[in-house]
Amino acid sequence: MIRLHHCHQTRSMRSLWLLHELGVKFDTVVHPFDKSLRSLDYLAVNPAGRVPALEIDDRVIWESGAITEYLCERFPEKGMGRMPGDPERADWLIWVHFAETISQHTAALTQQHIALYDDAMRSPTVMRIEAKRLEKCYGALEQRLTGREHLLDTGFSAADIGVAQALYMARRFAKVAPFAALGRWYDRVTDRPAFRKSLPPKGADLLYKRDFYEAWDG
Numbered sequence: 001m002i003r004l005h006h007c008h009q010t011r012s013m014r015s016l017w018l019l020h021e022l023g024v025k026f027d028t029v030v031h032p033f034d035k036s037l038r039s040l041d042y043l044a045v046n047p048a049g050r051v052p053a054l055e056i057d058d059r060v061i062w063e064s065g066a067i068t069e070y071l072c073e074r075f076p077e078k079g080m081g082r083m084p085g086d087p088e089r090a091d092w093l094i095w096v097h098f099a100e101t102i103s104q105h106t107a108a109l110t111q112q113h114i115a116l117y118d119d120a121m122r123s124p125t126v127m128r129i130e131a132k133r134l135e136k137c138y139g140a141l142e143q144r145l146t147g148r149e150h151l152l153d154t155g156f157s158a159a160d161i162g163v164a165q166a167l168y169m170a171r172r173f174a175k176v177a178p179f180a181a182l183g184r185w186y187d188r189v190t191d192r193p194a195f196r197k198s199l200p201p202k203g204a205d206l207l208y209k210r211d212f213y214e215a216w217d218g
Contacts, residue, residue, distance in 0.1 A: 002026035003055040005045060007033040008200035009207040011064045011103055012052030014165035018071055018158055020194035022078045033207055065097050068158050080158040088152050092159050095144075095151045098137075099162030102170050105133045109173040113213045127215045134174035138182055141167075145181040149188070156189065164189045165198075172208050 004019060006012040006028050019026050031037060031051060038049045046053040046062045053062045056074070061067050072081025082092035108130045116122050141163065144151060151159045167176070167186055176183050189195065200206060 001055065003029060005029045005031060005042075005051050005053040005055075007031050007037075007051045007207075008204050009033075009169065010051055011100075011165075013168070013198050014064050014099065014162050015052040015054060015067045015071075017161050017165060017195055017198040018068060018080065020197045021080055021158075021161065021192075022071060022075050024075060032205065064162070065100060068096055068162060072158050079155075080161070082152070082154075082157065088154055091152055092157060095159035096162050098140075099166040102134065102137050102163065102166035105130045105137065106166065106170045106173065109134075109213070110169075110207070113173070113216070114207065119216075122216055124216055131174045131215060134170050137170070138174065138176065138179045141185075142179040142182045145185045147181075148185075150185070160185075160189050164195070169208070172210070172212055175212070 002019070002024060004012065004015055004026060006016055008030070010033060016028065031042070036042065037051070043049055045055070045060055048062065050062070052064055052067055053060055054067050054070075056070070061070050069081070072078075073083070076083055082089045086092075109127065112122050112127050112130070150156050151163065164186055167182075168190070171186075176186060
């Protein structure tokens with residue numbers, strides 16, 4: 001039995017996308033992105049009170065990067081990972097975990113633009129700094145993707161999944177358009193059926209109500 005605990009438009013989307021790419025049978029438990037994640041019932045699943053959490057092999061795994069590594073090693077025949085000894089193993093690990101670097105800056109911007117309910121609590125300086133940090137991440141990706149179809153020379157992998165899902169959220173705060181290679185790669189990988197299956201369904205309660213959030217001037 002495989003069961004993913006998921007909230008729409010959060011890091012758990014990368015685990016959901018990966019499961020769809022793997023083509024394995026699994027169940028999804030969709031949680032609202034609210035204080036219910038701190039309930040005793042859910043804390044018994046993930047004591048950090050966050051998503052994703054993956055029930056698999058009679059245990060629970062949390063942290064999206066750990067889930068990615070575990071699933072790719074659990075189903076190596078699906079080709080989403082690069083196993084120890086593979087020449088691209090180090091590059092695969094770098095990009096799998098670079099997704100979290102992007103998400104860290106996105107989380108700060110999500111807090112500033114959405115979570116803080118009082119304008120007096122928001123910081124235009126933090127907004128500008130974090131958006132610039134996202135652009136620096138985009139620059140690193142642009143350099144990597146120039147002349148490449150995917151992050152790895154050997155083709156699509158869970159590294160593309162993690163980074164593209166992080167970009168799915170980050171592009172609401174920093175525009176991708178100035179980065180041509182990055183934009184082409186993002187359009188290509190998000191055209192995959194498994195990505196579309198991981199998107200929130202119509203009518204879902206979404207975290208992001210806008211396509212783009214301009215920096216607030218105070």
